[in-house]
Amino acid sequence: MDAASTPADDRTGRERILDAAIRRFADQGVDGTSLRTIAADAGVSQALIVHHFGSKEGLREACDTHILGAIRAQMRQAAAEGRDLDVLETFRRRQEHAAALPYLARSLAEGAPSVVALVDELADETVRAMADGVENGTYVPSEHPRERALVLLIWSLGAIALHDHVRRLLGADLTGDPAGLLPYLRGATDLLTDGLFSEALRDRVRDAITQLEQER
Amino acid sequence: MDAASTPADDRTGRERILDAAIRRFADQGVDGTSLRTIAADAGVSQALIVHHFGSKEGLREACDTHILGAIRAQMRQAAAEGRDLDVLETFRRRQEHAAALPYLARSLAEGAPSVVALVDELADETVRAMADGVENGTYVPSEHPRERALVLLIWSLGAIALHDHVRRLLGADLTGDPAGLLPYLRGATDLLTDGLFSEALRDRVRDAITQLEQER
DNA sequence: AGCCTAACTGAACATTCAGTCAGGCACAAG
DNA sequence: CTTGTGCCTGACTGAATGTTCAGTTAGGCT
Numbered sequence A, B: 001m002d003a004a005s006t007p008a009d010d011r012t013g014r015e016r017i018l019d020a021a022i023r024r025f026a027d028q029g030v031d032g033t034s035l036r037t038i039a040a041d042a043g044v045s046q047a048l049i050v051h052h053f054g055s056k057e058g059l060r061e062a063c064d065t066h067i068l069g070a071i072r073a074q075m076r077q078a079a080a081e082g083r084d085l086d087v088l089e090t091f092r093r094r095q096e097h098a099a100a101l102p103y104l105a106r107s108l109a110e111g112a113p114s115v116v117a118l119v120d121e122l123a124d125e126t127v128r129a130m131a132d133g134v135e136n137g138t139y140v141p142s143e144h145p146r147e148r149a150l151v152l153l154i155w156s157l158g159a160i161a162l163h164d165h166v167r168r169l170l171g172a173d174l175t176g177d178p179a180g181l182l183p184y185l186r187g188a189t190d191l192l193t194d195g196l197f198s199e200a201l202r203d204r205v206r207d208a209i210t211q212l213e214q215e216r
Numbered sequence C: 001a002g003c004c005t006a007a008c009t010g011a012a013c014a015t016t017c018a019g020t021c022a023g024g025c026a027c028a029a030g
Numbered sequence D: 001c002t003t004g005t006g007c008c009t010g011a012c013t014g015a016a017t018g019t020t021c022a023g024t025t026a027g028g029c030t
Helices: A013-028 A035-042 A046-053 A056-081 A100-110 A113-135 A145-161 A163-170 A178-194 A199-215 B013-028 B035-042 B046-053 B056-081 B100-110 B113-135 B145-161 B163-170 B178-194 B199-215
Strands: none
Touching: A013 A035, A013 A046, A013 A056, A013 A100, A035 A046, A035 A056, A046 A056, A056 A100, A056 A113, A100 A113, A100 A145, A100 A163, A100 B100, A113 A145, A113 B163, A145 A163, A145 B145, A145 B163, A145 B178, A163 A178, A163 B113, A163 B145, A178 B145, A178 B178, A178 B199, A199 B178, B013 B035, B013 B046, B013 B056, B013 B100, B035 B046, B035 B056, B046 B056, B056 B100, B056 B113, B100 B113, B100 B145, B100 B163, B113 B145, B145 B163, B163 B178
16 A cells, blocks of 8 residues: 555655655665565556666665765754754754654664764764863763763664664653653663762772773 | 584584574574575575474574573573673673674664563663662662663663674674773773763753653 | 384475566657 | 657566475384
């Protein structure tokens, strides 16, 4: 059925295909989605997909540049505006980009090659933004600022990649509007404001790490 | 080629099949692996796989119970011994379980149904262990202990799911021996000992959250 | 020896997939 | 009216996949 399109869908076939593909790729994966399914969703013949995008791989690349490009643009915009409160916040500009986060989650999970470049850019941007944040007193200083920034990015992206588990365990919707991620924010801010380790544990952890350093 | 097996591999066919399947499933995904490939790896006919496991799905279930069961057992053992330093540490008992973490990573990424039960158990265990830790002074108290524990678990599992990115960005190998994850530990302990938010930011964050709470 | 069972195989099977091909249809330009 | 020129389609192909099936081999038991 062409659930993706209203009865009178005057968008061009190419747009409907791209839309259906993004949705299917996001929740079934690329390998788990056939061109037939996408064609049916878009109310279009399978041959038209190949006509427009050359191949399934071509369609995948088109989806990647569409979605990942949009995310990239938002990241740059957020960076330019100097917003830096939460890495997640970079993405959560909702509306027509409703499909962006699930698509990103699936791309991360599949280890899609095109997502590597995006993650690398996010990494650079996060390291830079957090250095700024330390400088202007938003964040506390760190002995390992780069590692700290990257781990925080990994945690944020990892939570997105596991958003189904997050929803099940916490009842928080990481792909939806800000209000939906309240439970997640509670846990995250708890950890990021006061930390987790007590005074007693800090030394033990520090010792364990220096021991590891010497072992290598 | 039967790279998985030494020239004189006297293990039973069933074992070789299971071993090859776990390896292939872990790094190509279930859908991305054909029975023919597994059969070739194990030096066995394709029909033998079906003979032993009934179907590809049967083989998948066998792999799941094998690996996820092993992880489960280690978790229970760690819980019984009262170790609770790091959730990751629960898994890192290496040796013959070298394939466990990559397999878990792939299962998490694919959203395999059998991993849901395991994650739920890990969640219960984490919540419980962290409550203990607060009681005996290992961890600092929290306003939202459950959310905090679950977010920490999600972060840990998310990092495993994204271990390729972790390796690329941080040079840390989350699936290997403890020494390999040093850069990750540095960033993580930095965040978990001192937190991230400065005094100035705490109030802003707290305000933002209470505002979200009222909006709903 | 005869028998039974489990391990194992090669060949064939039906299905699904991405991709090809020849052509229809609408509409604008000459 | 004729000639394109995009957009689009149904019918088709070759390759790959999971599964079935008839049969072979080996070893233990009576």
